[in-house]
Amino acid sequence: MYPLFKTWAEIDLAAIRFNLAGIRRLIGPEVRILVSVKADAYGHGVVPVSRTALEAGAGWLGVSHVKEALELRSFFPETPILILSSGMRGHSEHIVRNNLTPVVCSLEIARDLAQTALYAGKKAAIHFMLDTGMGRIGVWHENCLPLLEKISRVKGIRLEGLASHFAAADDPDPAFSGLQLERFLKVSRALADRGIEVPLSHIANSGALISLPASRLDMVRPGIMLYGVYPAEHLRGAVELKPALSLKTRVAYLKTVEPGRTISYGRTHRVKKKTRIATLPIGYGDGFSRAHSNRGEVLIRGRRAPIVGIVTMDQVMVDVGGIAGVEVGDEAVLIGSQGEERITAEEAAARIGTISYEVLSQLGKRVSRVYR
Numbered sequence: 181m182y183p184l185f186k187t188w189a190e191i192d193l194a195a196i197r198f199n200l201a202g203i204r205r206l207i208g209p210e211v212r213i214l215v216s217v218k219a220d221a222y223g224h225g226v227v228p229v230s231r232t233a234l235e236a237g238a239g240w241l242g243v244s245h246v247k248e249a250l251e252l253r254s255f256f257p258e259t260p261i262l263i264l265s266s267g268m269r270g271h272s273e274h275i276v277r278n279n280l281t282p283v284v285c286s287l288e289i290a291r292d293l294a295q296t297a298l299y300a301g302k303k304a305a306i307h308f309m310l311d312t313g314m315g316r317i318g319v320w321h322e323n324c325l326p327l328l329e330k331i332s333r334v335k336g337i338r339l340e341g342l343a344s345h346f347a348a349a350d351d352p353d354p355a356f357s358g359l360q361l362e363r364f365l366k367v368s369r370a371l372a373d374r375g376i377e378v379p380l381s382h383i384a385n386s387g388a389l390i391s392l393p394a395s396r397l398d399m400v401r402p403g404i405m406l407y408g409v410y411p412a413e414h415l416r417g418a419v420e421l422k423p424a425l426s427l428k429t430r431v432a433y434l435k436t437v438e439p440g441r442t443i444s445y446g447r448t449h450r451v452k453k454k455t456r457i458a459t460l461p462i463g464y465g466d467g468f469s470r471a472h473s474n475r476g477e478v479l480i481r482g483r484r485a486p487i488v489g490i491v492t493m494d495q496v497m498v499d500v501g502g503i504a505g506v507e508v509g510d511e512a513v514l515i516g517s518q519g520e521e522r523i524t525a526e527e528a529a530a531r532i533g534t535i536s537y538e539v540l541s542q543l544g545k546r547v548s549r550v551y552r
């Protein structure tokens with residue numbers, strides 16, 4: 181008998197602990213760690229991953245949306261939670277009431293938060309986001325000082341952090357990251373010169389905390405490396421990481437297919453010689469991208485089997501003609517290892533022209549998460 185779910189992601193929490201210990205070894209004992217657990221902890225499941233990371237020494241949780249932060253707050257009442265994307269009007273009450281920490285990049289939002297905080301008899305802690313070259317949220321570094329000064333004087337606001345984000349921390353050429361860091365430090369010094377103390381400066385994601393030690397500052401914000409995936413190939417040697425997630429399913433159906441028959445929608449794969457085709461109960465409805473059509477591979481009985489035909493919403497076909505003894509119920513690994521073979525998230529991503537972040541974070545709700 182099989183469990184009710186047919187497709188699952190196994191999350192190795194010991195790997196999360198191992199990776200966090202690696203981060204700690206790299207950065208030393210002083211620097212704080214905010215773990216990026218947005219997008220359901222990059223698909224790994226936000227609550228178990230957060231709990232494990234906090235137990236292993238992380239001090240902060242970082243998410244993208246207020247809704248994500250609210251979910252976390254109900255599980256972790258005391259933990260600092262930073263909301264990494266721009267706040268909007270209407271969020272202040274949730275933020276203040278639940279002691280969440282937003283990044284802020286406008287006076288309007290700062291005042292909105294302040295008003296709500298004062299009404300509640302509190303001060304709202306915020307982190308100001310400056311843009312040193314990412315070109316996303318944040319106030320451009322050259323123009324941010326007058327605004328920062330104003331915000332620092334808003335009653336009801338406590339300017340707790342100064343943040344920025346790297347645009348190319350995975351680039352083997354560190355020049356642009358170095359420039360971003362310089363810009364950041366210039367603003368930080370200018371604030372100190374004006375007597376504005378900001379206790380927490382942070383800018384480093386995984387790539388930067390490995391490759392640009394000077395960027396570690398007061399706190400680092402690793403995401404992808406916590407999950408055991410290298411932010412870039414050239415950073416592989418710097419720290420040992422263990423992939424935390426395996427994506428698995430089981431052969432649901434098997435049949436012999438004669439030459440000339442075609443497989444799946446659009447008839448893009450035509451069988452050339454008699455073979456056996458296995459159907460796996462996973463598809464793009466589970467977050468397994470349709471881009472794997474006629475391109476991907478899975479592991480069955482420790483061997484690689486090619487995906488044939490178009491990936492459908494719920495099912496995908498693989499050619500197991502070259503693998504002896506395949507049976508209904510056999511485990512199939514889409515990400516992870518089986519026997520001597522391994523398919524990494526990086527490999528799966530490269531095959532379809534994307535990055536591991538997307539492959540992992542798009543795994544859907546229908547994929548059961550199993551923790552060990």
Ligand SMILES: Cc1ncc(COP(=O)(O)O)c(C=O)c1O
Pocket residue numbers: 216264345384385386387401402403404405411
């Ligand atoms: C603002 C911010 N900080 C930190 C991270 C973590 O980055 P990484 O997963 O590359 O370590 C992200 C993720 O994209 C982010 O958007």
